[in-house]
Structures are given as C-alpha cells and as structure tokens.
Amino acid sequence: MSTEQFRKEGKRIIDWIADYYENVENFPVLSQVTPGEIISSLPENPPQKGESIDAMMRDIDNKIMRGITHWQSPNFYAFFPSNTSFPSILGDLISSGLGVQGMLWATSPAATELETRVLDWLAGMMGMPEKFKSTSTGGGVIQDTASTSALTAVIAARERATNFQSNKIGARHKLVAYISSQTHSSLEKAIKMAGIGTDNLRLIGVNDKFEMRPELLDKQIQLDKADGYIPFFICAALGTTSSNAVDPIRKIGEIAGRENCWFHIDGAMSGTAMICPEYRHYMDGVELADSFVFNPHKWMFTNFDCDVFWVGNRNELINTFSILPEYLKNKTTESGTVFDYRDWHVQLGRRFRSLKLWFVIRHYGIEGLQFHIRKHIEMAHDFAGWIKQSTDFELVVDPLFNLVCFCHKNGDDFNMKIMNKVNETGKIYFTHTKLNNKIVLRMSIGQTHTEPVHVKAAWDLIKQSAVQLESEEKLF
Amino acid sequence: MSTEQFRKEGKRIIDWIADYYENVENFPVLSQVTPGEIISSLPENPPQKGESIDAMMRDIDNKIMRGITHWQSPNFYAFFPSNTSFPSILGDLISSGLGVQGMLWATSPAATELETRVLDWLAGMMGMPEKFKSTSTGGGVIQDTASTSALTAVIAARERATNFQSNKIGARHKLVAYISSQTHSSLEKAIKMAGIGTDNLRLIGVNDKFEMRPELLDKQIQLDKADGYIPFFICAALGTTSSNAVDPIRKIGEIAGRENCWFHIDGAMSGTAMICPEYRHYMDGVELADSFVFNPHKWMFTNFDCDVFWVGNRNELINTFSILPEYLKNKTTESGTVFDYRDWHVQLGRRFRSLKLWFVIRHYGIEGLQFHIRKHIEMAHDFAGWIKQSTDFELVVDPLFNLVCFCHKNGDDFNMKIMNKVNETGKIYFTHTKLNNKIVLRMSIGQTHTEPVHVKAAWDLIKQSAVQLESEEKLF
Numbered sequence: 001m002s003t004e005q006f007r008k009e010g011k012r013i014i015d016w017i018a019d020y021y022e023n024v025e026n027f028p029v030l031s032q033v034t035p036g037e038i039i040s041s042l043p044e045n046p047p048q049k050g051e052s053i054d055a056m057m058r059d060i061d062n063k064i065m066r067g068i069t070h071w072q073s074p075n076f077y078a079f080f081p082s083n084t085s086f087p088s089i090l091g092d093l094i095s096s097g098l099g100v101q102g103m104l105w106a107t108s109p110a111a112t113e114l115e116t117r118v119l120d121w122l123a124g125m126m127g128m129p130e131k132f133k134s135t136s137t138g139g140g141v142i143q144d145t146a147s148t149s150a151l152t153a154v155i156a157a158r159e160r161a162t163n164f165q166s167n168k169i170g171a172r173h174k175l176v177a178y179i180s181s182q183t184h185s186s187l188e189k190a191i192k193m194a195g196i197g198t199d200n201l202r203l204i205g206v207n208d209k210f211e212m213r214p215e216l217l218d219k220q221i222q223l224d225k226a227d228g229y230i231p232f233f234i235c236a237a238l239g240t241t242s243s244n245a246v247d248p249i250r251k252i253g254e255i256a257g258r259e260n261c262w263f264h265i266d267g268a269m270s271g272t273a274m275i276c277p278e279y280r281h282y283m284d285g286v287e288l289a290d291s292f293v294f295n296p297h298k299w300m301f302t303n304f305d306c307d308v309f310w311v312g313n314r315n316e317l318i319n320t321f322s323i324l325p326e327y328l329k330n331k332t333t334e335s336g337t338v339f340d341y342r343d344w345h346v347q348l349g350r351r352f353r354s355l356k357l358w359f360v361i362r363h364y365g366i367e368g369l370q371f372h373i374r375k376h377i378e379m380a381h382d383f384a385g386w387i388k389q390s391t392d393f394e395l396v397v398d399p400l401f402n403l404v405c406f407c408h409k410n411g412d413d414f415n416m417k418i419m420n421k422v423n424e425t426g427k428i429y430f431t432h433t434k435l436n437n438k439i440v441l442r443m444s445i446g447q448t449h450t451e452p453v454h455v456k457a458a459w460d461l462i463k464q465s466a467v468q469l470e471s472e473e474k475l476f
Numbered sequence: 477m478s479t480e481q482f483r484k485e486g487k488r489i490i491d492w493i494a495d496y497y498e499n500v501e502n503f504p505v506l507s508q509v510t511p512g513e514i515i516s517s518l519p520e521n522p523p524q525k526g527e528s529i530d531a532m533m534r535d536i537d538n539k540i541m542r543g544i545t546h547w548q549s550p551n552f553y554a555f556f557p558s559n560t561s562f563p564s565i566l567g568d569l570i571s572s573g574l575g576v577q578g579m580l581w582a583t584s585p586a587a588t589e590l591e592t593r594v595l596d597w598l599a600g601m602m603g604m605p606e607k608f609k610s611t612s613t614g615g616g617v618i619q620d621t622a623s624t625s626a627l628t629a630v631i632a633a634r635e636r637a638t639n640f641q642s643n644k645i646g647a648r649h650k651l652v653a654y655i656s657s658q659t660h661s662s663l664e665k666a667i668k669m670a671g672i673g674t675d676n677l678r679l680i681g682v683n684d685k686f687e688m689r690p691e692l693l694d695k696q697i698q699l700d701k702a703d704g705y706i707p708f709f710i711c712a713a714l715g716t717t718s719s720n721a722v723d724p725i726r727k728i729g730e731i732a733g734r735e736n737c738w739f740h741i742d743g744a745m746s747g748t749a750m751i752c753p754e755y756r757h758y759m760d761g762v763e764l765a766d767s768f769v770f771n772p773h774k775w776m777f778t779n780f781d782c783d784v785f786w787v788g789n790r791n792e793l794i795n796t797f798s799i800l801p802e803y804l805k806n807k808t809t810e811s812g813t814v815f816d817y818r819d820w821h822v823q824l825g826r827r828f829r830s831l832k833l834w835f836v837i838r839h840y841g842i843e844g845l846q847f848h849i850r851k852h853i854e855m856a857h858d859f860a861g862w863i864k865q866s867t868d869f870e871l872v873v874d875p876l877f878n879l880v881c882f883c884h885k886n887g888d889d890f891n892m893k894i895m896n897k898v899n900e901t902g903k904i905y906f907t908h909t910k911l912n913n914k915i916v917l918r919m920s921i922g923q924t925h926t927e928p929v930h931v932k933a934a935w936d937l938i939k940q941s942a943v944q945l946e947s948e949e950k951l952f
Contacts, residue, residue: 017482432805
C-alpha cells in the first residue's frame with residue numbers, strides 16, 4: 001500500500017469511526033448474535049491474492065458489526081467501564097504508526113522516558129506518596145492488565161520473602177497469601193500461576209459492607225505462623241469488583257508491615273477516583289503499600305491496554321524480573337543510568353503505550369478529568385437515590401463511587417429475569433454478581449459519553465421491565 | 477472532543493504518519509539522545525486545564541521524535557524485525573475506535589469468532605497439523621508476546637505433569653525442564669515466574685550449527701529421572717535468537733512423547749517462513765508438539781502486539797487458566813458452546829487484535845506474504861554471499877532464513893567498534909550477540925520497506941567503516 005493510498009484509506013476509517021460514535025446508540029448494546037453466527041459468515045480459507053480495503057470495510061459493516069457488544073455506547077453499564085476517548089484513539093494511532101519497541105531504553109528512549117514522566121505525573125495527580133515516583137525509590141510501569149500486575153506483584157513478593165531464592169530453587173517455601181472473599185479472581189489466578197497454590201491462599205472474611213476484617217486477617221496470620229507457614233503477600237481492594245468495597249488500607253498495611261508481607265493495593269477501576277482529592281481518604285495508609293495498580297483503560301478515558309503498576313521499591317521488582325542475554329546488551333543498559341522496562345514485568349516486547357495516556361491527560365487536564373469523574377459519581381448517586389425511593393427495588397450497599405448494586409425484592413430468579421429481559425431489548429447492557437449468596441444487579445456508570453438522560457432512561461426501562469414481568473407472572 | 481474535531485485531528489494524524497513513512501530515512505535509525513534528555517524536556521507537572529492536539533503534535537515533532545529509534549526504517553537491522561504495514565495500522569485503528577473487550581465471547585462475539593477463524597486460516601497457511609485448529613482438539617489464541625506464551629506453556633505443562641494439582645498445592649513436585657543453551661531468555665524467565673526455578677532447568681548442549689543435540693537431551697533426562705526428578709517440559713527453537721538455528725524437532729518431539737513432557741516450539745521470528753512451503757521441512761515433526769508460538773508482530777507486517785499461540789489440546793490449557801467468578805457468568809459461557817479466550821492465557825481483559833491480522837492477511841493474500849518473505853530471505857542470502865567473498869569478514873553460520881551472522885577477522889573488540897561506529901552514523905542500526913563465546917554481528921533483514929538497495933548500502937557502510945577503523949588503528 002502506497003502512502004497515498006494510506007492517506008485515503010486512513011481518512012476514510014477516521015470518518016468511519018466518527019460515524020460510529022455518532023450512531024452508536026442505534027445498535028443493540030449487547031450483541032444479539034448466536035454462537036457460531038459470525039464465524040460461519042467468514043470464508044473458510046484465506047485469500048490467495050490480496051484484497052482491497054473496500055472489501056474489508058464491507059465485511060466489517062455487514063458481518064463484524066453484528067457481533068460487537070458496544071462498550072463505547074453511553075448505554076453500557078455492564079462489568080466495568082472500558083471507556084476510551086478521541087484523544088486516546090489518536091495517541092494510540094501514533095503509537096501504531098511509529099511501531100517502535102520499548103523493551104529497552106535504547107530501543108526508543110522516548111518510549112521509556114515519556115512513560116516515566118507520565119506515570120510520575122499521574123502519581124502526583126492522585127496524591128500518591130513520593131516513594132512511588134521514579135524520582136524516589138520506586139516508579140511506575142504500564143502493564144497490559146491488572147491480572148498481569150497482580151502476577152507481577154505476587155512473584156516479586158515471593159522473591160523478596162525467599163531472599164531472592166525462589167527464582168532459583170522454585171516455589172519451595174511454605175508461603176501463604178491473604179486476600180478477602182471479595183477480592184478479584186485475578187489474584188487467585190496469580191497465586192496459581194506463580195506456583196504458590198490455592199491451598200496457600202486464605203480468603204479473609206468481610207464485614208456487612210464487604211470490607212476485609214483486619215482482625216480476622218491478623219488471627220489467620222498468627223494461625224498460619226503457628227503452623228510453620230510464612231505469610232508473604234496481602235492484597236487490599238480499593239473498590240472490589242462486586243460491590244466497590246474499600247478494604248481498610250491503613251489497618252491492613254500495618255499488619256503487612258509488621259508481618260513482612262508484600263502489600264498490594266488493587267484499585268483497578270476505582271483508583272481513578274483518587275484524581276479527586278475528596279476521595280483520597282479512602283486510600284489512607286497507601287504509603288504502607290509495596291505496589292498499587294489501577295487501570296486508566298477502565299475509567300480514565302484511555303483505550304485498552306493501559307494498566308498502571310507502581311512500586312515503592314523498584315529494585316525489588318527489577319531484581320525479580322531482570323534478565324540480560326548477550327543479544328540485548330548495550331552501552332546504556334550497562335551504564336545503569338536508565339530504566340529498561342522489560343525488567344519491570346513479564347513481557348520482553350512492549351508497545352509505546354504512554355503516548356495515549358499523555359494525550360488523555362493533556363487533552364482533559366486535571367480539571368477536566370475531575371469534572372468527568374465527579375459527573376459519573378453523581379449519576380451513580382442519582383441512580384442510587386431513585387432505588388432508595390422505589391418500593392420494589394432496594395439498594396444493596398451505598399455507592400462510594402460509580403457502581404450501584406441493587407436488587408428487586410422478588411428474589412434471585414426474578415432479578416435474573418429482569419436483567420435478561422432488559423439486556424435483550426438492546427437498549428442498555430448491565431450485569432449481575434452475588435453478594436451474601438444473593439443475586440445483585442450492578443450498574444457500572446463510567447462510559448465517556450453517558451449523560452444523566454441515559455441513566456434516567458436506563459432506570460425507567462428497568463422499572464418498566466420489572467412491572468411487566470410481575471404482571472406476566474400474575475397471569476399464569 | 478466532538479466527532480467533527482476528531483475527523484479533523486484524525487485526518488491530520490493520518491497525514492502525519494504518511495509523512496513519517498515518506499521521510500523515515502532522513503532520521504538517524506538509532507536515536508542519538510543521551511539518558512534523561514527527553515524526560516528533562518517534558519514539564520514536571522501535568523496541565524491543570526486541557527491542551528490542544530496542536531500543542532501535543534508540536535511536542536511530538538520537537539521533543540519525542542528525537543528519542544525514537546526507527547524500527548520502521550528500511551535501514552533497521554537490529555535485534556529482530558518488528559515490521560508493521562499500513563493495513564495493520566488501519567486494522568488496529570478500527571480496534572481502538574470500537575474499544576471492545578474480548579475477554580468473554582459475550583463481551584463481543586465478533587472479537588472471539590474472528591480470532592478463531594483467522595488463527596485457523598493461519599494454521600492452514602503454514603501447513604500446521606489439523607490438531608492445532610479450533611475445528612479439531614486445539615486452537616490458537618493471540619497473546620501479547622512470545623514471553624507470555626512461554627509462561628503460558630510452562631504453567632499448562634506444570635499442571636498436566638502434576639495431574640492438575642500444582643495450581644492447588646503449588647509447585648511442589650520435583651519438576652525439571654529442558655531447553656538448549658541457545659534458547660531465548662524468555663524461557664528461563666518463564667521457568668522462574670512459574671515457580672519451577674532455574675536449578676530445575678537444564679541447558680542442553682548444541683552442535684556446531686547451534687542446534688540442540690537430542691542425544692544429550694535424552695541422556696540428561698535419564699540422569700534426572702534416576703535422581704528422582706520428573707521431566708515435564710521441553711522447548712525446541714524454530715530459529716534461535718542469536719543465530720536462527722533450528723533444533724531437530726522430530727527427534728526432540730519423539731523424546732518428549734516418550735517421556736511425557738510438554739513439547740513447546742518457539743518460532744517467534746522464523747515461524748513466519750512456514751508460510752512458504754519450501755521451508756516447512758524445518759518443522760518436520762511439528763505434529764508432536766503440544767504448543768507452538770510465532771509472532772506476526774515480528775516478521776509478518778502486523779504491528780505489536782500480536783503473538784500467535786497454538787495448542788494441540790485446548791482443554792489442557794483451559795483447565796489450567798479458567799476461572800469463573802459470579803460477576804463474569806453468563807448464559808453463553810454456561811452453554812459450553814463458545815470460547816472465552818480469557819481462559820486461554822494470563823490476562824482477563826483483551827483487545828480486538830485479530831482485526832489487524834485479518835487486514836494483513838487479506839491485504840497481502842497468501843501470495844503477497846510469500847513474495848515478501850522470500851524477498852527478505854533472498855536479501856539475507858545476497859548479504860551472506862558478499863560476506864563469503866570478503867577477505868576481511870567471515871560468515872559464522874549459513875543463513876537459513878533472514879538473519880545473517882558474521883564477524884570481522886580482527887576479533888571481538890574490533891567487531892564491537894565497527895558496530896558502534898556504524899550505528900553512530902545513524903544510517904543503519906544493527907546489533908550483536910555471542911556465539912561460542914565470540915562476538916558476532918547480526919543483520920536481521922525483515923523490515924517491510926527494505927529493498928536490495930538498502931541492504932547493499934548497509935554492506936558498503938560496514939565494509940568502509942572496517943577499513944577506516946583499521947587504518948585509524950594503524951596510525952597509532
């Protein structure tokens with residue numbers, strides 16, 4: 001493809017994306033296709049000869065779009081937001097265009113140094129303690145997901161707890177890790193992958209707000225120590241997945257410090273709220289953490305993947321993950337004056353991901369980000385207010401940030417029926433969880449283009465569907 | 477940003493990228509900045525108020541570009557190619573625009589089903605055995621890097637070897653893994669991360685072509701078994717990083733089969749050559765493999781990240797990595813009729829990466845890909861021919877594919893001096909390795925826009941630099 005053709009096709013695709021955002025509300029939010037429908041519409045064999053971009057765009061319009069669940073619709077309230085924004089798309093486009101590898105400083109110094117600077121910016125914007133900045137003992141690195149960051153934290157913790165022996169002799173020590181019963185499944189997965197084993201993972205009980213109970217954590221640690229185990233890792237949630245509960249960070253951090261455990265804070269979605277000073281009391285005690293993760297690709301207008309992982313002591317991380325074969329040696333690495341980010345994570349290759357984050361922060365500015373975060377939280381609180389006023393629905397927890405957990409009083413089956421009925425209309429998409437073994441409906445409000453009018457319409461739709469369902473059930 | 481502004485700024489960035497490719501040869505290939513130069517040019521604090529895309533593009537031109545090492549320059553011969561192409565950039569742009577999460581089938585059925593179809597296409601295009609297709613017992617999944625795929629393979633192997641107990645009890649068994657002394661460092665890193673430990677990793681010796689010696693592998697396995705170890709994982713390289721050596725796949729696979737070891741093939745760069753039937757004899761025995769990895773983001777015109785990981789038995793993979801908390805449950809997953817790709821790897825969240833791969837395959841067609849691969853290999857062989865004719869340089873190994881390993885007869889220091897002198901000109905960028913403890917220069921030829929004229933100019937520059945250096949040294 002010539003540069004001339006690229007100019008033409010690229011501009012056409014820019015228009016296609018703009019058209020998409022102008023029309024996104026016309027698509028059913030949750031794709032309505034059945035399993036196998038998309039794949040059977042695609043040829044069984046690849047083409048022998050090249051095809052035109054025209055042909056591909058026709059297939060996107062006619063085949064692929066039917067199988068899209070519209071995460072960028074203002075009517076998307078499922079799981080978590082994965083909100084993007086035009087500046088982020090543009091930053092990512094430049095990254096695709098430059099096509100550089102940021103595995104080493106030398107392989108594109110700007111990719112490393114912009115990432116360092118932007119993550120220091122972000123640490124400052126969120127009121128993170130100095131130790132998490134590159135100018136101090138720590139620093140940040142962009143990872144793909146909070147799952148990978150959890151794995152990174154667990155492995156670094158394993159190494160530190162074994163005097164940096166586990167990489168050499170294997171996960172032989174009797175290590176034991178602590179999360180709450182509400183902690184995200186990626187932590188359990190990380191414990192499996194790192195060779196610790198779920199037998200050595202303790203799920204600590206929670207209180208009626210679904211927050212980890214530190215006295216139970218402490219008790220369990222003492223029991224394990226008496227049994228000859230070595231406690232090595234504790235994860236606290238700054239917003240659990242099911243209900244957005246915040247674990248008592250200072251109390252857990254104090255226990256972690258006393259017991260020499262690596263203290264990881266998972267703020268995958270809700271970490272973004274720390275950009276607004278009025279929410280920072282939720283992370284009181286964060287200076288006690290060894291690592292902290294949050295995802296600008298969830299609720300900070302940055303397209304996937306962009307997960308931020310900060311550590312207080314980068315040497316522990318680098319000592320765990322560094323590897324230097326001859327073919328990667330170079331003068332700058334040997335000088336010790338630069339970061340080679342491949343030593344900060346699982347992967348070797350890495351994309352220039354700080355560009356999109358830089359574009360987002362500069363486009364919105366701190367005030368713009370605060371404005372949008374506060375607006376999302378306000379809409380969630382409005383929604384919670386309507387639930388409170390309703391006689392048929394009840395609020396399961398008071399929302400702290402942008403997630404509303406609620407249920408209809410008619411019980412689990414009825415709630416699932418409401419959810420499926422509403423989702424099948426294609427007008428909105430929301431999902432469920434279980435809390436105290438009961439089905440709970442979740443409205444996760446954080447899409448870039450969601451306005452109060454959308455949230456109001458969603459509530460009306462849910463209410464009406466419940467009324468309809470009730471009358472249908474009475475008929476039989 | 478309004479859609480109108482996005483149309484305007486997007487088109488301007490498309491033009492910026494086209495301009496970049498038209499002018500890429502005017503930049504020094506290896507960035508000439510010194511450590512800290514870029515970061516100190518960036519403000520210490522983020523902006524309070526939003527800024528314009530204009531301001532950002534000025535900073536890209538004036539600050540960032542100086543710190544770019546130009547992987548997309550036709551004069552880039554370092555490490556490995558990380559070649560992209562305009563169709564790939566466009567496919568990735570659509571993925572950024574749609575901003576969907578492909579973690580579950582339901583979260584965008586097209587993201588899952590297109591990936592399944594395209595990886596089946598690719599398996600067919602490369603002559604992979606049927607078992608690696610989704611229509612049989614296996615299937616493929618796009619991962620970020622070969623490092624992550626190696627980790628995935630090691631963990632699945634660990635689980636299988638322990639009767640799916642290691643996720644539960646931890647990496648407690650006396651497992652032992654086998655690679656050659658030439659295997660990529662990511663395998664050693666995977667062995668560390670998975671809790672196996674490098675004490676339990678055997679580096680098998682190689683022959684004079686740097687291929688693993690299967691008789692030494694067999695001998696080591698017997699020794700380990702006699703010592704009470706459980707051999708569980710063997711990796712063979714289809715093109716080592718240092719010299720592109722191909723391990724004897726059938727012989728190693730037979731040993732792996734007999735000894736119940738997971739057999740992983742790492743074809744990160746050279747796997748692409750299998751698209752040309754005349755190179756498939758190098759992977760004779762591939763049907764004996766449990767997993768196979770190659771990177772379209774290296775030498776198949778697809779921008780990072782796009783690593784293809786195939787397994788012969790997907791159930792082993794899914795049983796290892798599956799996790800299903802309540803908040804991810806949905807009717808389709810429960811029906812068992814679909815793939816949820818988050819069960820095939822480390823991460824939960826995932827981007828719609830098959831779009832760019834689909835665009836690349838359709839744009840080039842099988843014949844177009846074969847044409848470009850053959851052209852790269854031919855240029856490498858031309859370069860090797862010039863080396864052979866030279867009296868000052870010698871060829872270290874006969875190139876199989878697109879990598880030429882050579883050295884000047886004046887020894888290690890002189891070779892490093894040549895390399896640094898040449899790279900400092902900014903005209904080309906190439907790197908080194910060590911083979912048999914001697915410095916070896918590597919020309920990795922696979923950039924999308926590299927033509928014979930570029931390779932000839934590179935050779936002339938290297939030759940001239942050697943002559944100049946020799947005469948300078950004689951002067952002193």
